[in-house]
Amino acid sequence: MRIMHVMGGGDVGGAKTQIMNTVTGLNRNNDVMLISFRAGPFADEARERGIDVRVIERHNPFRAARTMRDLVDAFKPDIIHCHGGRANLMGAMVRRSRQVPIVTTVHSDYRLDYLGSPLKQYTLGTANAIALRFLDFYQPVADRMARTLIERGFDPERIVKIYNGMDFDRPKGEFDRVAYLRDTYGAEIEDGDVLCGIAARLTAVKDIATTIRGFAEALKSAPQLRLFIAGDGEDEDMLKKLCDQLGVRERVTFCGWVSPVMPFFRAMDINLLSSVSETFPYSILEGVCAGCATICSDVGGMPELIDTGENGYIFPVGDDKRLAEYLVRLGNDAELRQKFADALYEKASRDFSRDKMCERQMENYHHLLARFHRPKNERESIVICGAYGRGNAGDDAILEAIVQEMRQLDPERTICVMSRRPKETRLIYRTNAIYTFNVFSVLRKFRHAALYINGGGSLMQDVTSTRSIWYYCYTLYAAKKRGCKVMMYGCGIGPINRPGNRRMAARTIDASVDRITLRDDNSRALLAEMGVTRPDIRVSADPTIILTPAPREIVNIALEQSGIDPNGKYIGFGLRNWKGLDTALPEIAAAANYAYEKHGLTPVFVPIEFPSDLMPAERVGALLHCPWHAVRTRQPIEVTIGILSRMKTVVGIRLHSLMFSAGQGVPVVGMSYDIKVDGFLKYIGSRTCLQLSSVKAEPLCRLIDECVSGALDNEVHRTAEMLRERESENVKGAAKLLNISEN
Known part of the structure; x- marks a missing residue:
């Protein structure tokens, strides 16, 4: 690969070390040219290391840019890599007339580069801030700087991370x-x-x-x-x-x-x-x-x-x-x-050696080149729609899993998410995002999308709202009308109670959807009952099954911050407000007290949706006469999964408290308020389910006994493995619609 690095030449400290380590490492197997806008020690040291160095000492930026364009024409780089404000300005000026991708490494917060020097901050700093907006790609050093760029409006799909690296050979010999x-x-x-x-x-x-x-x-x-x-x-x-x-x-x-x-x-x-x-x-x-x-x-x-x-x-x-x-x-x-x-x-x-840094750098170059040279008129993006951006850990986990799987399927495709909080979604998932109900933006995205994914979760239902099912059906229709392949991904169907809604949903799905993967058998039966026959329908599993818990140390810290001993013995509860909960609360509290007295398990309430799930936790806690804990701050999805994986058993109303736990091989007891909870527990062959409307302490305690006894352990682990295997149907379906052959 032919790589042109561009720098100011007066770089010091970490930036100097990173640039020197990078160009030296890359020069082993690539053609590297280094342009410096200042003669001096940096350029001299690079020459001594065998780097082809060209110095452009021109104070007039237009003349400097013209000289740089001449070098670009002569060297014919595959990619131009800028470092620092002067290089970014020159890169932005060259980019206007040369079809070469330009990436800049963001070594520091450009708004703080001249902190303490107001004149430089408002001249050089402002020029750099403007030039950055005209480059193709951005390579922040570490994740926090990536977050900063996204918060300032930079496109997440044009950002790739790098980490500094160095040789870790320790100095030899005695040292006085x-x-x-x-x-x-x-x-x-x-x-x-x-x-x-x-x-x-x-x-x-x-x-x-x-x-x-x-x-x-x-x-x-x-x-x-x-x-x-x-x-x-x-x-x-x-x-x-x-x-x-x-x-x-x-x-x-x-x-x-x-x-x-x-x-x-x-x-x-x-x-x-x-x-x-x-x-x-x-x-x-x-x-x-x-x-x-x-x-x-x-x-x-x-x-x-x-x-x-x-x-x-x-x-x-x-x-x-x-x-x-x-x-x-x-x-x-x-x-x-x-x-x-x-x-x-x-x-x-x-993890942070110089060789590892250069390896990551080459991976970044190949990724950016593939993005840059993708035909501009190609339908390449994937639009994902669901109940995202509302603070529900279950829905957020679904989105994280789908994004993860799509990126593994084709890392070069861009992704756009329809979200209630698009700024937050861009920051967390590093995708593009638009407001769910901004219809004009949605339709524009459909015109350039190859695939529209509706899912997962239970979007096709009218229990919470008739308007939502009509809207989701409209997006299926609009996406198909504008040329997208359409997939309902790892979803649940129903309940759809109103006859008019059933007819409308059946017509729309039959006419607009190419493939459906379902997370339970009940959903398949409901589609058949509705008369949906045209799409390719497969039973899979909820996408969240693929997510792994956070590292043990991270989960320990989260537990400690909630006042929970990471080495304790616990029974988990995943509750939510719902009709019938009031009468169930004393029974749930009695079962929690029983688990503590009989098995030594301290109750831990793990909210899935913040802050609404804290209220039922507090209400049960007020009825307990044993110690109890609640996770009172919103945690990343992997941490929530990690916390649930520490439980001896989990008693849940929230579907995803059951899914997260079952996926980690933890026995679960379901208190069903909806067909989707029944459907999931039936799908995994679980016998441990009660109806929320008729929960009593005695049968709940018996089910807890069965889970804690270990009698279900083998069955639960088989279930977890089965779910992960079936979930692959989701990815296979998307790959087929995108004409991608899976390896």
Whole structure:
């Protein structure tokens, strides 16, 4: 591949390291040209590494752009990759006349790049912010910056992530840190001193003041701590005065600009970072390589690298009290420092090496090239419609599963979701999104879509509203009329009680739908009863079955935040407000008390829809005379599944509390309020179901006994495997309609 990298030439810090590592790694197997708009150390070092470097030293941007166009014509790159404001401006100017895809790596928050320098912020910063809007693709360093771009209106489908990487070969040979610090910085250290280091520019965005305040607080409980600050910048005098005010000046050493930085980190015990904004800082990776324990602010991709309490600590931005707490813990525990350093090195060297970064980079290039060169008039997108954007974890899980499966089927296709909260949907699922009832936008999307997916869930029903079934039927008709293939995906049908609605739904489905996959046999029987015969109908399973729980550590943190011991024994409840619940509440409470007294299972209420499901949980809780817990904050879907997977058994009214649990091999007891609950439990062969309108404590307790006894374990695990196998019918149906052969 022929790759042209474009940079300003004055890049420093993490951006400089990332660019150099990238072009060096890619140059092994590709033709790489590096354009720099400034001569100097960066260009010289790149040449020494065998990179073809061209320097354009023109202050007039129009002349510089003309020279760059000439180089593009001569080199004929497959892709142009920009880094930084000057490069982005030149890329935007070249893009107007050259049919080459242009991607920019967003190394930092462009709104904060010149924080503390108002003139540069309103000139160079504004020019960069405008230029960014005229590029083809965006490559943020880490997920948090991707979220920031989406929140600012950038197209999620034009964003691909990258993570910084470096060589993690640890320096060999003995290292005398006492001599290094004395000879280089004139610092005398004593036996027992614990050295904390931070390597960063002394500017507002790095917030070194928080480090100093936290350090000063930590000294009260860990007087052996020393702080070394490596870097220079406009805040240096202010930071020195702060040290004087806090009375810690004699324990703080300002080292100035440090190069090379590896010996500095080898001398440290703890590596610190307190920035307001970062992407994936190299100073952290360099400290990891040198063997430091790590404490950093909650910025950029740090949560993707550091598992707090497992291999390091992350503290909220600006929270010097939390920083001090973590400094004291590590400062007073050499064994913990070593444990964290070893664990983080193992993870970083495995997942964030330079080779891994270059591998991801090439994958990104191939993906972007396929997107860029797709015929403009081709019907390529997939439109997905459902009850999305309403805060229901079950519906959100359906959408996440469908999006995941469609991207696995064809990563180059764009996806658009019809949602009640399109901004939130774009941010969470990284798809395009339009408001569900913006009919004109919906019709425009249908004109360019290859496939319209209606599903999953029970959209075809008139219990909640007649208007909704009419609207969903209209979208089926409109999508087919505008040339889309139409699929109802892993859905449930009914109940449809009104005769007029049944006739209308049957006519529309028969005339407009190409394929239907259903999550239970009752739905198939209802379609047959309605006279629907033309579509290809298959029984599958709910798409959410494919979702996996969050990692154990993440689930533990979520449980702890809700005051729940991750190692406890629990019975889960998934309740919802519905007709008949009032009379059932005392019976449910009696069964929960029984589970605690007989089996030692503490009740945990796991809401599926927030905040409405908290009300029935509170009402049952008020009737309990045993300890109980509720998950009171909205959790990501994978975390909710992970919490339910920890239960010994789950008693549910909410269908997806039963589905999530059964999919993880947890025995379930259903309290049915709707045919869809009966249908699911019948489909999986479960005998543990009661009608909500007639729930009594005694039979509920018997079913809990059966689930807890282990007698159903083999059956439940077989059921989970059966559901995952049948769910594949959903993807097979979509692949057939898109003319994609599954591997």
